[in-house]
Amino acid sequence: MNALLRVEQVSKHFGTRENGVTAVDRVSFGVAQGEFVSVIGPSGCGKSTLFHMIGGLVAATEGRIDVEGDAIRAPHPAIGMVFQEESCFPWRNVVDNVAFPLELQGMARAERHERARHFIDMVGLHGFERNQPSELSGGMRQRVSIARTLASQPRILLMDEPFAALDEQTRLLLGDKVLQIQQELSQTTLLITHSITEAVQLSDRILVMSFRPGRIKREIVVDLPRPRTSDAVVSPAFGAYVADIWNDLRQEATLGLAAADRRRTSAA
Amino acid sequence: MAAAARMTGTAAPRLAATLLLLAAWQGLALSGWLFQDVVPPLQTVLGGLASVLSSRDFYANAAITGAELLVALTAGGIAGVLVGVALGSSRFLSGAFERWVNYLSPTPKIILFPVLIMMFGVGVGSKMAMGSVSCFFPVAISIAAGVRGVDPALLRVGRSFRATRAQTLRKILLPAMAAPLVNGVRLGFGVALIGVLLAETKLSNKGIGFMIMEAYHRFDMPRMYALLILAVAFAATVNLLAGRAASRLGGQHQGTLR
Numbered sequence: 001m002n003a004l005l006r007v008e009q010v011s012k013h014f015g016t017r018e019n020g021v022t023a024v025d026r027v028s029f030g031v032a033q034g035e036f037v038s039v040i041g042p043s044g045c046g047k048s049t050l051f052h053m054i055g056g057l058v059a060a061t062e063g064r065i066d067v068e069g070d071a072i073r074a075p076h077p078a079i080g081m082v083f084q085e086e087s088c089f090p091w092r093n094v095v096d097n098v099a100f101p102l103e104l105q106g107m108a109r110a111e112r113h114e115r116a117r118h119f120i121d122m123v124g125l126h127g128f129e130r131n132q133p134s135e136l137s138g139g140m141r142q143r144v145s146i147a148r149t150l151a152s153q154p155r156i157l158l159m160d161e162p163f164a165a166l167d168e169q170t171r172l173l174l175g176d177k178v179l180q181i182q183q184e185l186s187q188t189t190l191l192i193t194h195s196i197t198e199a200v201q202l203s204d205r206i207l208v209m210s211f212r213p214g215r216i217k218r219e220i221v222v223d224l225p226r227p228r229t230s231d232a233v234v235s236p237a238f239g240a241y242v243a244d245i246w247n248d249l250r251q252e253a254t255l256g257l258a259a260a261d262r263r264r265t266s267a268a
Numbered sequence: 269m270a271a272a273a274r275m276t277g278t279a280a281p282r283l284a285a286t287l288l289l290l291a292a293w294q295g296l297a298l299s300g301w302l303f304q305d306v307v308p309p310l311q312t313v314l315g316g317l318a319s320v321l322s323s324r325d326f327y328a329n330a331a332i333t334g335a336e337l338l339v340a341l342t343a344g345g346i347a348g349v350l351v352g353v354a355l356g357s358s359r360f361l362s363g364a365f366e367r368w369v370n371y372l373s374p375t376p377k378i379i380l381f382p383v384l385i386m387m388f389g390v391g392v393g394s395k396m397a398m399g400s401v402s403c404f405f406p407v408a409i410s411i412a413a414g415v416r417g418v419d420p421a422l423l424r425v426g427r428s429f430r431a432t433r434a435q436t437l438r439k440i441l442l443p444a445m446a447a448p449l450v451n452g453v454r455l456g457f458g459v460a461l462i463g464v465l466l467a468e469t470k471l472s473n474k475g476i477g478f479m480i481m482e483a484y485h486r487f488d489m490p491r492m493y494a495l496l497i498l499a500v501a502f503a504a505t506v507n508l509l510a511g512r513a514a515s516r517l518g519g520q521h522q523g524t525l526r
Contacts, residue, residue, distance in 0.1 A: 055428055074430075081428040085421045091443045101429040103439070152429060 003030025010063030023049045025213035034186040038199035039207045042256040046214030051160040051192045055081045080154025084161040088133040088141050095129040101152035119147040139170040157189040172230040175201045200241045211252040305489045316490025333475040340399025340460040348404045352411025373405040395467045402463030406455035414448025454510035
């Protein structure tokens with residue numbers, strides 16, 4: 001496969017060699033141009049660490065991550081990150097939030113506002129350009145963050161559980177929005193998530209991670225027709241994928257829960 | 269403020285309290301219980317206010333106090349911001365030095381006044397120094413807390429878009445700190461005014477503090493009260509404006525809290 005993004009034998013250890021944790025263990029995969037790939041796993045499987053390494057914010061202990069042969073050592077211009085936590089600038093209105101990366105590039109005000117408006121429309125926030133983030137709902141603010149990252153026109157959109165803080169209905173509807181955008185832009189996307197429905201709804205391919213050490217346990221090609229919408233959620237084929245992945249994940253999630261329980265009892 | 273009072277229904281009791289206070293004052297003045305003129309009747313105080321406001325002397329002295337205050341705010345404020353940023357952004361510096369700032373902060377700065385007189389003379393210099401020293405502490409403490417309070421998520425966004433150091437400072441750190449900055453300056457203004465006026469009452473021949481003491485020594489109570497009222501009104505107005513600016517900036521920040 002001719003991959004745009006390539007992750008090769010990447011590991012991340014925290015702490016010392018004798019007394020440390022291997023968060024990510026020899027993970028390898030590629031993402032092709034225009035492909036939508038999800039990485040799914042239980043809490044504590046190292047998927048956020050993986051996100052930060054691909055984003056260039058955290059260095060890998062071993063292995064190599066590259067974009068078309070260009071190794072990632074710091075945030076790479078080809079990669080646009082969307083974070084899990086609230087990250088709008090509260091003192092900027094919507095249009096100035098979205099135009100932020102363009103402002104850093106030194107683009108003129110009129111031009112960057114025009115480009116920002118285009119992406120604001122795309123995420124369905126037309127009419128909210130002049131609103132402050134505090135006047136928007138959590139889902140709307142997360143869409144502002146997505147528009148902001150899209151405005152930088154990254155070759156790869158890298159998202160870490162962007163909808164984790166939102167309710168299920170909002171998640172499904174935002175998922176539709178992401179699908180629509182992805183079709184419109186043929187945006188290459190790597191999504192980190194713990195939501196099985198979200199992964200199946202959006203992805204061409206799903207990589208299932210194991211609980212500590214985080215390894216890629218299995219790869220699933222989602223062969224559902226495109227264009228998709230959240231309507232697909234009720235189809236039998238969709239249900240079959242979800243059940244299949246849950247079978248795999250249940251084991252890992254149980255391990256994660258047990259580890260959390262151990263931590264709690266040893267702390268008490 | 270007035271609109272807010274109307275909305276919350278506190279306008280009436282506020283007005284009642286003010287009227288009650290004025291009535292009590294007037295009653296006390298007319299009762300003759302206290303030594304004559306210690307509590308002059310309201311019309312006499314108003315007369316004193318009019319005569320102060322129409323004297324050239326007042327404006328000359330107000331200008332001097334104002335200039336001292338401005339220098340104090342600038343010097344103490346800039347030093348406070350620099351030290352605050354240093355303490356807030358370096359765990360080492362904060363561990364080594366922050367306790368000194370915290371220990372010295374509640375110390376009454378007026379005890380340093382003799383030292384400042386020897387260093388800066390009996391003129392405006394020592395008053396500016398008093399104000400600067402007073403202003404420095406609340407600004408430094410507030411800014412240090414402000415730097416620590418900047419949401420790391422916003423800094424990560426800046427890094428992910430490969431913002432330069434200067435861009436991070438100008439477009440993320442400074443705006444994120446606008447509210448603590450205004451608040452620090454507001455607190456700094458209050459203590460700088462105290463420092464300057466207090467120093468003027470101790471040893472000086474110019475400024476509002478000096479005028480207040482002069483009126484006291486001459487036992488010109490209406491004039492003294494008039495000057496006190498003007499000083500309080502000035503401090504209250506600046507505090508109100510700074511408070512409004514701070515709450516407007518703070519209001520924008522509430523959106524990020526979950």
